[in-house]
Amino acid sequence: MKYLFVFFISTFTFAQHTEVVDFKTINATLEINPIKRNVVGKCEYTFEVIQKTDTIRIDAQKMEFSNVKINGYDVKFKANKKQFLLFEGFKNGTNTLTFNYEAFPTQAMYFVNWDFSKEMDTPEKVQGQIWTQGQGRYTSNWLPSFDDVNEKVIFGLTIAFHKSFEVISNGVLVNKTENGDSISWHYQMQKPMSSYLLMLAIGHFQKQTQIANSQIPLEFYYENGDSNKIEPTYRYSKQVFDFFEKEIGIPYPWEVYRQIPVRDFLYAGMENTTTTLFSRDFVVDSIGYNDRNYLNINAHELAHQWFGNIVTAKSGKEHWLQEGFATYYALLAEREVFGEQYFYNELYKSSRQIAQASKTDTIPVLNEKASSLTFYQKGAWALHVLREALGKDKFNLAVKKYLEKCAFQNVTTDDFLTEIDLISNYDTKSFRKRWLEGSVFPNEEVDALLQKNDFMKEYLQLLATPLDIVKDKESIVKLMKSDVYFPIKELLVYQSASKAFEQKHYLLIEALKTNELHVRQAVASSMAAIPESFREQYETLLKDRSYETQEIALFNLWKQFPKFREKYIELSKNWIGFEDKNLKLQYLSLAYLTDKKDAKKFKIYQELLSYTGTNYDSGIQQNALQKLLNLKINTKEIFRSLAYATGNHRWQFVKFSRDTIRKLIKEEKNRAIFNEILPELPIREKTQLQRLLDEKRI
Incomplete structure (x- = not known):
């Protein structure tokens, strides 16, 4: 290689004493190779043995160790696939551990878009990134550390990397030193954190x-x-x-x-x-x-x-103390920006999600097996119930005391509820049983809280008793012309979806006149058929400042008005859309179906196919693959892209590719194509495809 990727790491404990061993410092020099996708490190630990022990354990996933010394002497050790174990050479008091190691992380550290082809053989041109993800993946895949969230330490990281890249880690950037083609970046934390919160990003x-x-x-x-x-x-x-x-x-x-x-x-x-x-x-x-x-x-x-990093849940059972708090405070922030009506509308939507899920999901908040919806949204609702019952001032005081007393420690639900008990007479035992330990979602309590807001009261009334599209025309028009919050107008549109066009025509016109994006989008998505008499009004949706509305409107107009297809294709030819290029790929798909010339169709196919390449994010790849498959184009090149997708690090994309391949190989001609490309694949993708081909046919 033309340049090295070198890291220097320092870690210090911060009043974090275990009962047996107290780790004081870690110093590490790491070299990361984005082509080999490996990490080579040289580390030094100092630690204090508080009580006699026969084994010291450091989490280390599938790592190889060498030159292991304690207090300067070679020692025996064991490295299994999960931990680095030390059995001898340490004494009561202060000790020093040094070692070298190598890791090939298959998770927690990710190498994205590293392409050193002849056209891209310099660091400046390579669009690669390296980033890490510790939660649920374990930092110990790339750095010997502590998977237990209860072990908190202070990290410092010095990184030498090619000067064309930016390098970011936790803490303050203390200094940067240029040395030839590389820059050394020194980051330092001042306070403790769990190892899963260590990060690295290079790009x-x-x-x-x-x-x-x-x-x-x-x-x-x-x-x-x-x-x-x-x-x-x-x-x-x-x-x-x-x-x-x-x-x-x-x-x-x-x-x-x-x-x-x-x-x-x-x-x-x-x-x-x-x-x-x-x-x-x-x-x-x-x-x-x-x-x-x-x-x-x-x-x-x-x-x-604050909620997770200053105070960290002691176990998975207490996970709501992180996700429930973060979800609720995010809603409070959105209320600060968007207002009270937005806040209540979001609370309403989450309440309906939880209520629906609770019909089959009976695992409560205080359970490590609870769903994300339960930890996040039901946890947030529990906090809203507390805040409404206590009042803002007392609730905020309890939260403040909780954070102050437990700062840089690990916490349980009792730690938080104790602060509620100290400042109020609120029945936290009943609250705990009802909201945190119970599987039933308290719908009556929720609806009562929602109806404290006038907008929500009106919305729920309209939901329960819809207006008649004919008899209540005057009331509907009045609402559409009013400054009532948009979900009410949106609801009116969706409630009219099954009605005859002649009956709801006036409502659709008024909805378009509101110039509110969500209300106009409701018109775009609610119309199964667009009469010719309404085509020009519907076409105005193509100019809305909403990529979602444009995508819906473009497809519906193209589908229902064949004689105007070339007009719609020309109008949308320069559209791009979101990062996943939703409008660009929609345009290409419709252009392929519209054009009659084989040469142009082939050119469009090639452009669509190009977006399935591994140099694009998986969201773009999946979108392009879906468009090609919907066009019923089953080529060797498309199947190869699907096979490559089985080796992606994002489980959502992997699931899409596997499920798609399973459907395709039910036909023998498709199975034959996959068998043909099998020998051409890299080992990981080849293994994944072979497993799919070997699955028992249903």
Whole structure:
């Protein structure tokens, strides 16, 4: 290789004493090779043995160790697939451990888009990224560390990497030192955190910085070429940050806050200490913001810096103390930005999701096997019930005391409820049984709280007793022309969906006149048939500042008005849409079906096929593959892309590819094509495809 990827890590404990061994420091030098996808490290630990023990354990997934010494002497050790075990050479008091190791992480550290072909053989041209994900994946896949969330330490990380890349980790950037083609980046934490919150991100990033009211630097990262998306992507970020510091009553506990969009991320976002990583799906322009804004994810991950990172749940059973709190505080932040009606509408939607799920899901909040919906949304509702019962001031005081007393510790639900008991006479035992230990969703209590809001009271009334499209025309028109919150107008449109066009024509006209994006989108998606007399009015939806509305309207118009297809294709030829290129791929798909010339159809096919390449994010690949398969194009090239998808790190894309291959190979001609490409595949993808081909046919 032409350059090295070298990391230097320091870790210190922060008043974190175990009963037997207290780890004090870790110093590590790591080399990361994005082509081999391996990590080679040289580490030094110092630790104190408090009580006599026969084994010291450090979590290390599938690592090989060598040159292991304690206090300067070679010692025997054992490394299984999960841990690094030490049996001799240590004494009561202070000890020093040194070793070398190598790891080939198959999870927790991800190498995305590293292509060193002849056309892209320099670091400046390579569009690769490296990023990590510790929660649920374990940092011990790439760094010997602690999978137990109850072990909190302070991390420092110094990274030497090619100077064309930006390198980000936890904590303050202490300094940067240039040395030839590389730059050394030194990051340092000042306070403790669990190992799952350690992060690393490397890519061709730039950043903008704002300063919070408390003088905390807020760093917003973006890729080259995305400068026009910075404002809409990070809109309201500073406002939310300032709101949380005031609302929670505890200053932001760290020295800096960063947000970094990365390619093909596993989740919507992850709250690593001081540095949130999030999916590029939420990098949007001013139009995309109207459909898919980042604000909720933004606020949710920021809230975790308090709820999860300052205080960390002792076990999976207490997971709601992280996700329920982050979900609720994100809603409070959205209320601060969008208002009371938005807040209640979101509470209503989540309540209906929980109520529906609770019909079959009987696992309560305080159970490590609870669903995400239960931990997040039901946990948030439990907090809303508490806040409404106590009042804002007492609720905030309890939260503040809880965070102050338990800072940098691990917590249980009792730790939080104790603070409620100390400031009020609220019956926390009954609350615990009803909301945290019970499987039934308290619908009556929920509806009573929802109806404290006038908009929601009117909405629920309309939902229970719909207006008659004919008899109540005057009332419907009045509502459409009023400044009532948009979900009521949206509901009126959807309630009329099954009615004859002649009866609801006036309502649709009034809905379009509102110029409210969600109401107009309801018109776009609710009409199974578009009469010719309404075509021109419906065509105005193609110009809405909503990529979702444009996609719906384009398809429906193309489908129902064949003689205008070329007009619609010409109109949409330069559309792109979201990061997954939803409009571009929709245009190509419809253009393929519209064009009669084989040469042009083949050119369109090639362009669609190009988006299935592994140099694109999996969202684009999947969208393109779905479009090609819907066109009934079953070629060797498409099947090869599907096979490559089985080796992707994102489970959603892997599931799509496997399920699609299973359907295709039911036909012998398709099975033959997959058998033909099998020998050409890399070992991982070959293994996955062979398993699918060997499955028993149903």
